[in-house]
Amino acid sequence: MVLKYYSTPFIRGGSAIVALTLAELKLPFEHIILDMHAMEHKKSEYVAMHPFGQAPLIDDDGFIVYESRAICRYLIEKYPNQGPHLLPKGLKERTLVEQAAAVEYATFQPALAAVLSEALGKPARGQPVDQGVLDQALKELSTKLDVYEVILGKHKFLAGNDNSDPAPFEQEFTFADLCHYAYAPMLASAGIEIMTRKGPNFTRWWNELMTRPTWVKLKADGYKGKS
Ligand SMILES: N[C@@H](CCC(=O)N[C@@H](CS)C(=O)NCC(=O)O)C(=O)O
Structure with missing residues (x-):
């Protein structure tokens, strides 16, 4: 299943660095833009995935990760041969x-x-x-x-x-x-x-x-x- 990426409507904050990581690694993803005015990030289905009710978040075939820097590290480690070496091995x-x-x-x-x-x-x-x-x-x-x-x-x-x-x-x-x-x-x-x-x-x-x-x-x- 393609990676699902939940973000704010704007390229800033944690969503900016996840979006940039996805772009650097050239990863395909399904993009779910949360309507923050409608408080989609505080709805029970979303809070079940992210207990703090915030964006961004990823769902990688059922593996849920929130906190932008943790998401970036996960994607970089998972795809070590795609894009620049953002986290070197040595x-x-x-x-x-x-x-x-x-x-x-x-x-x-x-x-x-x-x-x-x-x-x-x-x-x-x-x-x-x-x-x-x-x-x-x-x-x-x-x-x-x-x-x-x-x-x-x-x-x-x-x-x-x-x-x-x-x-x-x-x-x-x-x-x-x-x-x-x-x-x-x-x-x-x-x-x-x-x-x-x-x-x-x-x-x-x-x-x-x-x-x-x-x-x-x-x-x-x-x-x-x-x-
Ligand atoms: N440390 C978190 C910060 C997440 C965060 O503050 N997200 C903001 C949007 S940039 C948010 O969802 N705000 C709504 C809220 O906190 O209710 C990360 O980097 O993922």
């Missing part, structure tokens, strides 16, 4: 990808969420933006991105190695880079240009992600015309 190479992915989840994402909550979340709820809170959140995000600038000065993508064990190697685009497509593109929608106004290495990396052909096509095609 222990040390793989660990460096997991290290960078953990930084995304534990350091980058919380700092980003604080910015988005103030800049986009509050206006969406009809509340005024508190400029002081936003400035502080941006300052904290900026501090994290300064560290990314150092890392990306040593290798082209996030997971690389500049030590001597194993011998220095450069990894290509991996799962760790891919995780950054979840929410960071929303900064530009809020008129916040921090992703393209940091140091040269960070900006180069972000521009590379934003012009990656699979991402450009996904954004251009949208989900049945919605993006």
